[in-house]
Amino acid sequence: MPETKILLQESEIPERWYNIMADMPNLPAPPLHPATGQPVTPDALSAIFPPALIEQEATRERWLEIPEEVRELYRLWRPSPMYRAHRLERALDTPARIYYKYEGVSPAGRHKLNTAIPQVYYNRAAGIKRIATETGAGQWGSALSMACQFFGLDCTVYMVKVSYQQKPYRRILMSTFGAEVIASPSDRTQAGRTVLAEHPDSLGSLGIAISEAVEDAAGRADTNYALGSVLNHVCLHQTVIGLEAKRQLEKAGEYPDVVIGCCGGGSNFAGLAFPFLADKLTQGKALRAIAVEPEACPTLTRGKFAYDFGDIAQLTPLLQMYTLGHTFVPAGIHAGGLRYHGDSPLVSQLYHDGWIEAVAYGQTQVFAAAVQFARTEGIVPAPESAHAIRAAIDEALKCRESGEPKVILFGLSGHGHFDLAAYETYLAGDLEDVPLSENALAEGLSHLPVVR
Numbered sequence: 466m467p468e469t470k471i472l473l474q475e476s477e478i479p480e481r482w483y484n485i486m487a488d489m490p491n492l493p494a495p496p497l498h499p500a501t502g503q504p505v506t507p508d509a510l511s512a513i514f515p516p517a518l519i520e521q522e523a524t525r526e527r528w529l530e531i532p533e534e535v536r537e538l539y540r541l542w543r544p545s546p547m548y549r550a551h552r553l554e555r556a557l558d559t560p561a562r563i564y565y566k567y568e569g570v571s572p573a574g575r576h577k578l579n580t581a582i583p584q585v586y587y588n589r590a591a592g593i594k595r596i597a598t599e600t601g602a603g604q605w606g607s608a609l610s611m612a613c614q615f616f617g618l619d620c621t622v623y624m625v626k627v628s629y630q631q632k633p634y635r636r637i638l639m640s641t642f643g644a645e646v647i648a649s650p651s652d653r654t655q656a657g658r659t660v661l662a663e664h665p666d667s668l669g670s671l672g673i674a675i676s677e678a679v680e681d682a683a684g685r686a687d688t689n690y691a692l693g694s695v696l697n698h699v700c701l702h703q704t705v706i707g708l709e710a711k712r713q714l715e716k717a718g719e720y721p722d723v724v725i726g727c728c729g730g731g732s733n734f735a736g737l738a739f740p741f742l743a744d745k746l747t748q749g750k751a752l753r754a755i756a757v758e759p760e761a762c763p764t765l766t767r768g769k770f771a772y773d774f775g776d777i778a779q780l781t782p783l784l785q786m787y788t789l790g791h792t793f794v795p796a797g798i799h800a801g802g803l804r805y806h807g808d809s810p811l812v813s814q815l816y817h818d819g820w821i822e823a824v825a826y827g828q829t830q831v832f833a834a835a836v837q838f839a840r841t842e843g844i845v846p847a848p849e850s851a852h853a854i855r856a857a858i859d860e861a862l863k864c865r866e867s868g869e870p871k872v873i874l875f876g877l878s879g880h881g882h883f884d885l886a887a888y889e890t891y892l893a894g895d896l897e898d899v900p901l902s903e904n905a906l907a908e909g910l911s912h913l914p915v916v917r
């Protein structure tokens with residue numbers, strides 16, 4: 466039997482990130498200032514981001530060097546393993562060859578440390594002492610608090626109140642890594658106080674928490690803001706995933722026909738797919754890349770390609786992206802990391818121009834795939850990652866029909882050890898699908914800003 470686990474040497478950790486903006490025929494439209502509607506100047510961004518990240522946000526340089534100190538920390542868990550899913554293939558009786566790249570081996574249990582580390586590195590280099598951020602269920606917050614601890618920065622995390630109260634484990638993880646964790650909405654910011662004045666019992670949302678963190682960072686010279694997805698520099702940092710995966714498949718003598726990733730803000734999908742899409746953009750490779758989202762938050766498949774805010778208080782720049790509207794609050798599905806109203810402008814532009822595909826699934830189908838994967842491959846996947854598994858299984862089943870031995874690569878962005886309550890609900894038969902109604906879709910889109 467061919468190899469199951471494809472490993473790289475430490476020396477094979479990429480030395481450079483891949484910037485897809487070098488190869489895109491159409492670049493994303495420029496971000497606009499939330500108040501003036503004019504393109505944002507680097508100066509305006511410098512209130513919340515360090516210079517290196519502002520530059521990475523816009524550069525068209527194809528390769529950007531990964532600082533040695535960042536590679537040193539990447540060595541804690543990188544290169545991450547790639548597996549051939551032999552037992553899953555047999556269970557599906559498919560001629561397809563299925564590979565997955567596993568980011569759950571990181572100390573944060575997911576891909577987010579790939580960008581948390583360089584973001585904190587560049588902030589420290591700029592003399593910043595403290596970082597403010599938001600977190601939903603605590604996935605980004607725990608990665609960032611760990612990275613801040615490594616570099617000696619303070620970390621304040623505004624955590625969506627409902628998760629703060631109901632999902633204590635990642636909150637405790639963040640405290641363990643030394644972060645200050647605040648339930649959002651809070652009385653620490655104007656944005657939080659405004660919400661609380663109107664809705665004292667508000668359980669919060671990611672949009673509100675972003676508003677609080679941005680306000681906190683903008684108001685203090687020693688503090689910057691950090692975002693765990695969506696932005697160009699985040700997608701850039703995540704390309705270590707795809708660059709390693711390319712090398713691993715090369716070792717196995719393979720090249721993928723299909724690359725699949727789950728898509729919340731788009732960063733793990735981008736990280737895996739962009740280095741392969743480079744071959745499609747520059748050499749015309751016939752490669753399919755599929756972004757997978759929940760039907761409760763179907764940003765690419767049902768959203769609108771338009772300028773929108775990243776947050777409810779309209780503090781962030783306007784980004785042109787697929788969006789369900791900045792006021793949209795998705796149903797409380799278990800894949801919390803996929804509940805964002807917008808999407809990466811890079812992923813959005815590539816989708817708009819037909820370079821990538823998108824598909825949406827309900828959570829019962831997703832958990833069925835997650836359980837089948839756990840039982841064949843031995844890894845309990847994060848509910849987010851299970852969206853990619855669902856799509857990979859469906860592609861493999863199509864191969865069973867057609868008899869084509871396609872090579873399928875998917876990203877397993879994290880493990881589900883903090884999500885076992887969701888598994889319990891599924892196993893008890895109590896999990897429900899919550900597709901987005903046409904009315905809720907129209908309501909969310911009716912609040913898109915008018916851009917002249």
Ligand SMILES: *Cc1c(COP(=O)(O)O)cnc(C)c1O
Nearest residue numbers: 694729730731732733802849879
């Ligand atoms: C946060 C998260 C996601 C969603 O974020 P992207 O930016 O779309 O990658 C996906 N999977 C896991 C495990 C996550 O923690």
